Amino acid sequence: MEGTLPETPLTGLARHGQSIWLDFIRRDFVEDGRLAAMVKEDALKGVTSNPAIFEQAIGHGAEYEEAVQALLETGSLTAGELYEALAVEDIRQACQVLRPVFDETNGRDGYVSLEVSPYLAHDSKRSLEEARRLWQQVDHPNVMIKIPATEEAIPAIEQAIAEGINVNVTLLFAIGMYKKVLEAYLKGLETRVKAGLPVGHIGSVASFFVSRIDGRIDARIDRRIAAEDPESEALKALRGQVAIANARMAYQHYLSVIASPRWQALAAKGAQTQRLLWASTSTKDKAYRDVLYVEELIGTDTVNTLPPRTLEAFRDHGVPEGRLVQNVDAARKILLEAERLGLDLDGVATTLLEEGVAAFEVAFDGLLGAVAARREAVLGERLMRVSLALSGELENAVVAAGKSWSHDGKVRRIWERDASVWTNGPESKWLGWLDVVKNGRAALEAYEALGREVKERGYSDVLLLAMGGSSLGPEVLEETFGRVSGGPKLHVLDSTDPQQVASFRKAIDPAKTLFIVSSKSGSTLEPNILFAYFWDQAEKALGRSPSEHFVAVTDPGSSLEALAKERGFAHIFHGNPEIGGRYSVLSAFGLAPAAAAGYDVRALLDSTQLMIEACDASVPPVTNPGVNLGLALGVAATSFRRDKVTFVASQKIASLGAWLEQLLAESTGKNGTGLIPIDGEPLGTPEVYGDDRVFVELRLGHEPVNPGLKALREAGHPVVTLHLDDVSQIVQAFFVFEFATAVAGSVLGINPFDQPDVEFSKVETRKLTKAYAETGHLPEETPFAKDGDLAFYADERNREALGNGSAETILKAHFDRVGKNDYIGLLAYIERNKAHIAWEQTVRTELRDQLHVATAAQFGPRFLHSTGQAYKGGPNSGVFLQVTADDAADLPIPGHAYSFGVVKAAQARGDFDVLAARGRRALRVHIAGPLHAGLDRLAQLVTDILKGA
Numbered sequence: 024m025e026g027t028l029p030e031t032p033l034t035g036l037a038r039h040g041q042s043i044w045l046d047f048i049r050r051d052f053v054e055d056g057r058l059a060a061m062v063k064e065d066a067l068k069g070v071t072s073n074p075a076i077f078e079q080a081i082g083h084g085a086e087y088e089e090a091v092q093a094l095l096e097t098g099s100l101t102a103g104e105l106y107e108a109l110a111v112e113d114i115r116q117a118c119q120v121l122r123p124v125f126d127e128t129n130g131r132d133g134y135v136s137l138e139v140s141p142y143l144a145h146d147s148k149r150s151l152e153e154a155r156r157l158w159q160q161v162d163h164p165n166v167m168i169k170i171p172a173t174e175e176a177i178p179a180i181e182q183a184i185a186e187g188i189n190v191n192v193t194l195l196f197a198i199g200m201y202k203k204v205l206e207a208y209l210k211g212l213e214t215r216v217k218a219g220l221p222v223g224h225i226g227s228v229a230s231f232f233v234s235r236i237d238g239r240i241d242a243r244i245d246r247r248i249a250a251e252d253p254e255s256e257a258l259k260a261l262r263g264q265v266a267i268a269n270a271r272m273a274y275q276h277y278l279s280v281i282a283s284p285r286w287q288a289l290a291a292k293g294a295q296t297q298r299l300l301w302a303s304t305s306t307k308d309k310a311y312r313d314v315l316y317v318e319e320l321i322g323t324d325t326v327n328t329l330p331p332r333t334l335e336a337f338r339d340h341g342v343p344e345g346r347l348v349q350n351v352d353a354a355r356k357i358l359l360e361a362e363r364l365g366l367d368l369d370g371v372a373t374t375l376l377e378e379g380v381a382a383f384e385v386a387f388d389g390l391l392g393a394v395a396a397r398r399e400a401v402l403g404e405r406l407m408r409v410s411l412a413l414s415g416e417l418e419n420a421v422v423a424a425g426k427s428w429s430h431d432g433k434v435r436r437i438w439e440r441d442a443s444v445w446t447n448g449p450e451s452k453w454l455g456w457l458d459v460v461k462n463g464r465a466a467l468e469a470y471e472a473l474g475r476e477v478k479e480r481g482y483s484d485v486l487l488l489a490m491g492g493s494s495l496g497p498e499v500l501e502e503t504f505g506r507v508s509g510g511p512k513l514h515v516l517d518s519t520d521p522q523q524v525a526s527f528r529k530a531i532d533p534a535k536t537l538f539i540v541s542s543k544s545g546s547t548l549e550p551n552i553l554f555a556y557f558w559d560q561a562e563k564a565l566g567r568s569p570s571e572h573f574v575a576v577t578d579p580g581s582s583l584e585a586l587a588k589e590r591g592f593a594h595i596f597h598g599n600p601e602i603g604g605r606y607s608v609l610s611a612f613g614l615a616p617a618a619a620a621g622y623d624v625r626a627l628l629d630s631t632q633l634m635i636e637a638c639d640a641s642v643p644p645v646t647n648p649g650v651n652l653g654l655a656l657g658v659a660a661t662s663f664r665r666d667k668v669t670f671v672a673s674q675k676i677a678s679l680g681a682w683l684e685q686l687l688a689e690s691t692g693k694n695g696t697g698l699i700p701i702d703g704e705p706l707g708t709p710e711v712y713g714d715d716r717v718f719v720e721l722r723l724g725h726e727p728v729n730p731g732l733k734a735l736r737e738a739g740h741p742v743v744t745l746h747l748d749d750v751s752q753i754v755q756a757f758f759v760f761e762f763a764t765a766v767a768g769s770v771l772g773i774n775p776f777d778q779p780d781v782e783f784s785k786v787e788t789r790k791l792t793k794a795y796a797e798t799g800h801l802p803e804e805t806p807f808a809k810d811g812d813l814a815f816y817a818d819e820r821n822r823e824a825l826g827n828g829s830a831e832t833i834l835k836a837h838f839d840r841v842g843k844n845d846y847i848g849l850l851a852y853i854e855r856n857k858a859h860i861a862w863e864q865t866v867r868t869e870l871r872d873q874l875h876v877a878t879a880a881q882f883g884p885r886f887l888h889s890t891g892q893a894y895k896g897g898p899n900s901g902v903f904l905q906v907t908a909d910d911a912a913d914l915p916i917p918g919h920a921y922s923f924g925v926v927k928a929a930q931a932r933g934d935f936d937v938l939a940a941r942g943r944r945a946l947r948v949h950i951a952g953p954l955h956a957g958l959d960r961l962a963q964l965v966t967d968i969l970k971g972a
């Protein structure tokens with residue numbers, strides 16, 4: 024080949040035994056024949072790539088857009104998978120171009136290098152796994168897998184060689200490390216020889232970095248000279264000398280090893296030497312000759328990989344002379360002198376290795392981020408978007424947190440179910456939601472069969488009896504998707520309020536209704552008593568056992584499963600015990616009701632998958648919507664006291680807020696910290712808010728930017744937008760928020776998957792219902808004040824703070840306790856209907872506008888399985904007004920001594936007792952007599968108090 028080449032300084036290098044490789048790759052450059060031309064005209068004998076080179080290529084090359092589009096048409100892929108597919112394709116094409124060189128040189132040259140992820144640099148096992156995988160994927164004999172030369176990588180390098188993988192060991196700076204690398208190479212070959220395997224086809228190079236060393240050492244020299252170091256002259260003499268001397272001495276080691284009998288034995292078996300490859304050979308210091316690191320290192324059996332510009336420079340004016348073995352003594356002296364002067368070459372090499380890995384991590388992040396952005400662009404309106412508008416300081420803190428997450432590999436660790444991301448507690452047992460789509464698809468047939476059955480049997484209604492995570496998700500689906508034409512209406516009942524139960528009873532015909540009893544634990548009080556009630560109703564309506572009208576959704580082995588079996592329910596759908604209630608909407612707890620309502624479960628899962636991939640471990644924090652969102656919420660709460668996460672939603676997807684409340688509050692509100700979700704609070708002007716908010720906009724379709732939010736943004740409040748193109752993306756919002764909550768939990772330093780304080784209310788409630796069953800009444804309690812139809816209750820500590828005057832003075836004293844960064848919780852144990860929702864909205868808005876604090880408007884017992892956790896276990900910044908009332912009419916529960924009214928009363932008391940025990944500022948006002956009148960009076964009192972405030 025070389026015989027026909029025009030003689031240039033470049034082609035002249037071959038005479039000195041040095042091969043020139045190109046430190047560059049890009050698809051168009053390979054495809055349009057430029058690489059082949061260099062092989063032909065410049066005697067180019069190989070190609071190296073690294074994450075920075077691919078970042079330049081894929082991140083900036085327009086031709087990759089089409090390639091991404093084409094890949095996504097073949098199926099959905101993560102950013103990591105896309106990058107790998109693109110890179111592998113480029114490497115394969117380059118391998119084909121270099122193949123003739125490989126063949127003609129009998130496998131000595133003609134290689135193309137592809138680097139393993141820099142994030143694996145300190146992980147021997149995973150580096151090896153990735154080397155194997157890339158080797159198989161490229162599937163060309165002339166590919167080399169690049170592995171950074173860390174201590175941890177040494178065993179991986181040895182094993183890869185033993186397995187016959189070509190290895191380019193990269194990021195070598197120190198002779199000490201180089202010796203270990205060469206030893207690993209020898210050992211790998213010896214293992215093969217011992218096993219009777221061939222060794223002649225294995226190619227390997229040790230990439231020894233040059234210019235970066237001078238960069239560091241020269242900077243030290245310059246600093247000392249500037250500080251008028253007494254050794255200034257001696258230091259000056261070493262400028263631009265150390266890197267080359269270091270490389271020369273590395274080569275001496277190479278020569279000594281290949282002269283050894285040990286190597287001769289391997290050579291006799293046909294082994295090739297592991298050549299030194301000079302890397303980092305472009306000149307960084309403009310004061311030096313631009314071909315310095317080429318000319319000084321020309322020697323037999325070496326490779327120099329050059330970026331295009333250095334290659335052109337050498338072609339133009341390089342002087343090909345064999346200088347590598349010249350001045351060896353001088354090189355030795357330079358290193359001794361550097362040591363004498365305390366330039367600490369070993370320390371510099373160690374730092375450069377770490378910095379090299381870190382710089383490749385940054386490049387890799389940029390690369391994967393660019394691929395993720397291209398993926399997003401191709402998916403267009405199939406993927407909802409998350410954007411953050413944060414003030415400068417918060418933004419910087421979130422970016423910094425992202426960098427540290429990147430560095431610590433936390434996203435990957437979440438996907439690997441590594442509990443050390445949180446508290447090193449039982450978290451890894453609660454990450455089943457990461458696999459929801461895979462598992463959902465496996466059960467798809469059963470869901471679709473349920474949908475068909477509901478249609479065939481002509482059910483007019485589906486009534487779901489459940490609490491918390493088992494009810495809120497299906498409720499969002501129903502409120503978002505509505506009734507499918509010709510399908511049943513899905514109702515979600517999550518209350519023990521007798522009026523509310525009665526309203527639901529009235530809304531359905533039990534003979535034409537499918538009942539879904541849904542509880543992960545199976546032991547939750549509410550679904551069990553609701554079941555007892557509606558089973559009885561259905562039995563009466565049908566005049567026989569209603570078993571085929573009942574479906575259970577529960578975790579395997581629960582008491583509900585046993586009951587469903589005993590009663591002969593039509594179906595039992597199993598949840599995954601590794602998914603907590605609030606994370607369960609995309610599992611059987613959401614999908615079974617969705618199927619029954621006639622929704623397209625397959626499409627829901629497909630859509631979810633796109634978001635799962637967007638949150639993949641390969642997507643760096645700043646482009647990873649789940650991580651970015653979670654970091655923003657976590658950092659805003661922990662470092663900026665902005666812990667009131669306020670949802671502002673487009674009307675059609677507004678129900679998401681109630682689901683989000685549970686997710687955020689129950690997951691994070693514990694150990695005195697947490698995010699306090701604020702849902703449904705009407706949007707106000709900037710003056711009515713304190714500085715404790717993060718606004719989360721849930722925007723649907725092409726709605727214009729909400730002017731109220733724009734004003735808030737301009738006033739410096741952080742605004743996060745989840746932009747859904749259509750309602751079907753609600754499932755993507757579920758997933759992205761689940762991920763974000765897990766991330767925020769890590770920032771807060773808590774276990775986001777337990778709910779310790781909820782259990783306490785349950786215990787208190789059970790005590791009361793038990794007492795009722797035994798005595799026929801709830802334990803007596805006396806109000807500390809009465810004013811007309813309003814009676815006030817509280818524990819001693821709260822009583823002392825409130826006095827026992829009129830309703831007005833008590834309420835005033837209570838709201839006077841509200842301070843900056845506090846929030847007010849209205850906890851009403853009454854029917855959740857339009858009128859009562861409107862009442863809460865009026866009262867909370869007045870309170871917010873006058874007191875400038877966040878307000879939560881809740882209905883009991885629903886919120887007990889949702890925000891209740893944070894109110895008790897979160898920061899002690901809540902001021903609670905519990906509202907209870909006499910029930911106009913109660914409902915008995917078949918088979919139980921107590922009624923719905925008794926249960927609700929017990930729940931309110933249990934809740935209050937735990938709030939009080941947790942030292943919360945709480946007051947209960949009980950309305951005797953007509954509820955409407957009582958509520959009106961209460962509202963008027965609040966108005967009057969606030970007017971006087």
Ligand SMILES: O=P(O)(O)OC[C@H]1O[C@](O)(CO)[C@@H](O)[C@@H]1O
Pocket residue numbers: 490491492493541542543544545546547550603604605689778781782887888889
């Ligand atoms: O599905 P289950 O076990 O009935 O629980 C309902 C809800 O109760 C809670 O355990 C809190 O009380 C939630 O976490 C859960 O979503």
Ligand SMILES: O=C[C@H](O)[C@H](O)COP(=O)(O)O
Pocket residue numbers: 046071072073193230232234235301302303304305328
């Ligand atoms: O394998 C090649 C190396 O990655 C490359 O030469 C590094 O060069 P740089 O120090 O100029 O980044």
